[in-house]
Amino acid sequence: MARTVADVLWEMLVDAGVKRCYGIVGDALNPVIDALRRNGGVDFVHVRNEEYGVFAAVADAYLTGAPVAVCGTAGPGVVHLFNGLMDARKERASVIAIAGDVETRLIDTSSLEEMNPYKFFDAASLYTARLVNPAQAQAVIGTAIRTSIIERGPTVLSIPGDVAEAEAVGEPVAISIPAAPVLRPSDTDLNLLTDMINSAGTVAIFGGDGCREAREEVLDLAARLKAPVGYALRGKQWLEHDNPYAVGLTGLLGYGGAYGAINHADLLLMLGTDFPFSEFLPGAQVRKVQIDQNPKHIGRRTSLDLGLVGDVKATLRAVLGNIQEKTDDRFLRKYLAETDSFAELKQHYVNHGPGIKPIRPEYLAATLSDLASDDAMFFADTGTAVMWLARHIKGGKNRRLFGSFSWASMANAAPNAFGAQLAYPGRQMIAICGDGGFTMLGMGDLLTQVERKTPVVHILLNNESLDFVSIEQQEAGFIPYGVGFKNPNFAVVAEAMGAKGIRIEEPDAVSDGLSEALAHKAGPVVVDVVVDPYALAMPSHVPFHTVKGYTLSVAKQVLSGKMDSLIKTAERNIRLL
Numbered sequence: 001m002a003r004t005v006a007d008v009l010w011e012m013l014v015d016a017g018v019k020r021c022y023g024i025v026g027d028a029l030n031p032v033i034d035a036l037r038r039n040g041g042v043d044f045v046h047v048r049n050e051e052y053g054v055f056a057a058v059a060d061a062y063l064t065g066a067p068v069a070v071c072g073t074a075g076p077g078v079v080h081l082f083n084g085l086m087d088a089r090k091e092r093a094s095v096i097a098i099a100g101d102v103e104t105r106l107i108d109t110s111s112l113e114e115m116n117p118y119k120f121f122d123a124a125s126l127y128t129a130r131l132v133n134p135a136q137a138q139a140v141i142g143t144a145i146r147t148s149i150i151e152r153g154p155t156v157l158s159i160p161g162d163v164a165e166a167e168a169v170g171e172p173v174a175i176s177i178p179a180a181p182v183l184r185p186s187d188t189d190l191n192l193l194t195d196m197i198n199s200a201g202t203v204a205i206f207g208g209d210g211c212r213e214a215r216e217e218v219l220d221l222a223a224r225l226k227a228p229v230g231y232a233l234r235g236k237q238w239l240e241h242d243n244p245y246a247v248g249l250t251g252l253l254g255y256g257g258a259y260g261a262i263n264h265a266d267l268l269l270m271l272g273t274d275f276p277f278s279e280f281l282p283g284a285q286v287r288k289v290q291i292d293q294n295p296k297h298i299g300r301r302t303s304l305d306l307g308l309v310g311d312v313k314a315t316l317r318a319v320l321g322n323i324q325e326k327t328d329d330r331f332l333r334k335y336l337a338e339t340d341s342f343a344e345l346k347q348h349y350v351n352h353g354p355g356i357k358p359i360r361p362e363y364l365a366a367t368l369s370d371l372a373s374d375d376a377m378f379f380a381d382t383g384t385a386v387m388w389l390a391r392h393i394k395g396g397k398n399r400r401l402f403g404s405f406s407w408a409s410m411a412n413a414a415p416n417a418f419g420a421q422l423a424y425p426g427r428q429m430i431a432i433c434g435d436g437g438f439t440m441l442g443m444g445d446l447l448t449q450v451e452r453k454t455p456v457v458h459i460l461l462n463n464e465s466l467d468f469v470s471i472e473q474q475e476a477g478f479i480p481y482g483v484g485f486k487n488p489n490f491a492v493v494a495e496a497m498g499a500k501g502i503r504i505e506e507p508d509a510v511s512d513g514l515s516e517a518l519a520h521k522a523g524p525v526v527v528d529v530v531v532d533p534y535a536l537a538m539p540s541h542v543p544f545h546t547v548k549g550y551t552l553s554v555a556k557q558v559l560s561g562k563m564d565s566l567i568k569t570a571e572r573n574i575r576l577l
């Protein structure tokens with residue numbers, strides 16, 4: 001059999017390091033999948049929903065740093081890829097999508113399942129190509145692969161079935177991937193940075209995902225400057241653990257002294273963060289420097305005194321030798337003390353957890369964090385799970401915390417954990433799922449996990465509510481609406497699907513139930529935990545409009561006769577408000 005365009009595709013993808021392709025087959029893709037079968041170098045992960053496959057691929061690619069393929073067939077299959085590709089773009093994961101396309105003779109005729117991939121993928125994809133002629137293959141496949149890896153994001157190859165099965169023109173070409181270049185600001189800007197730091201009285205550091213490779217340098221800088229180190233959610237896993245300067249997280253999920261430190265320093269250094277909540281960042285009273293690889297991030301969340309384009313690691317390395325050590329550590333001690341006192345407040349429901357029913361999610365999350373292994377990877381659904389992850393799951397040198405932190409799609413955790421499990425077999429993978437999220441996407445593909453025997457531990461926050469939105473609605477002054485639903489017993493559902501199911505209703509069963517789940521290695525386990533839906537989590541520093549909105553919502557609920565649920569919420573959270 002002659003080599004086809006689809007053969008070239010897989011040869012080049014394998015050459016670039018692709019080991020898995022998540023997706024669902026279909027007419028336009030049949031020759032592509034047949035070539036995958038013949039190639040033998042790629043594990044085809046047949047999922048039940050393409051979207052689940054893409055969220056799995058996002059975690060797989062983000063955590064391993066290697067490119068991952070996904071596929072969906074023409075029209076509706078392709079459309080199911082979209083949400084996950086947006087997530088890949090925001091989380092910066094190298095995901096290469098193979099989109100089935102109608103036969104070339106049908107392009108632009110509105111025929112069955114036909115659509116324009118350029119228009120459709122415009123927002124998500126860093127590079128979209130339509131293969132309409134076999135002679136394009138090497139150039140466009142190579143560009144899609146290189147763009148995805150070098151720019152760290154999703155690209156799309158739209159492939160009509162007739163082109164996929166056409167005879168290849170020329171040989172596959174080797175993919176040469178340059179190592180990530182080192183990006184450093186100009187000497188002039190580095191001198192400005194050094195002067196600003198040396199002349200500042202007190203300095204605070206605020207870091208994001210851009211500190212992934214720069215933990216050592218950031219801690220070195222903090223030590224020299226006696227600077228408290230706060231972080232955005234995506235910076236937590238790099239900067240929190242084993243860090244004597246850590247002062248917690250700011251923003252709606254915030255805790256600790258981060259907010260105060262950031263807002264009261266003479267100089268704030270924002271390192272590798274595109275933290276989107278400008279209202280938590282200081283105004284003109286604090287001088288601000290931002291360092292980021294991506295020029296688009298510079299100055300877009302707050303005004304700056306100095307913006308530098310560069311890797312955090314390379315930039316700090318270039319200036320560290322010229323930074324004068326500061327001796328006064330009162331500013332640091334003040335915000336470390338604030339962090340400690342918030343930690344006590346944060347522990348309230350953890351310490352009282354064993355005696356409170358329904359189960360407090362704080363207690364659940366803290367117990368989970370204690371029981372999980374040192375190299376566990378945690379994934380949180382968008383929803384209250386992210387709050388509990390942020391506040392109660394402890395990071396560590398070898399732990400990873402991941403979610404749809406920037407795109408904020410629901411239902412990411414189960415597929416994220418599945419993808420990570422395939423990438424790192426034998427490692428503990430924990431998905432903290434909302435009941436809304438799990439029933440949106442996770443449940444169908446539990447079957448995939450059963451077939452693959454992936455030992456992912458799903459912790460379900462069974463609160464019969466889209467709780468996060470309920471909180472949002474109240475914070476904005478609305479009466480909660482459209483947020484409630486009824487659940488089955490998910491442990492029974494899981495068992496019926498061939499997974500292990502554990503139901504936890506009693507607080508004193510939390511520890512044993514979680515231990516049993518974590519010890520189960522034969523396949524997926526679903527721990528259905530009936531948690532308190534009234535566990536409202538307020539940020540440590542609530543912006544004025546939130547307080548106003550919350551008060552307004554309380555007033556409206558009283559007026560509309562919702563006193564019952566209101567009293568429950570207040571009773572259970574009064575110590576935090």
Ligand SMILES: Cc1ncc(C[n+]2csc(CCOP(=O)(O)OP(=O)(O)O)c2C)c(N)n1
Binds near residue numbers: 409436437461466467
């Ligand atoms: C696909 C999608 N739809 C809607 C939203 C808006 N949203 C954010 S969190 C959330 C509620 C999630 O509910 P659940 O999964 O039950 O978690 P909980 O907050 O109750 O723990 C919703 C509807 C979203 N982010 N993504």
Ligand SMILES: [Mg+2]
Binds near residue numbers: 436463464465
């Ligand atoms: Mg819920």
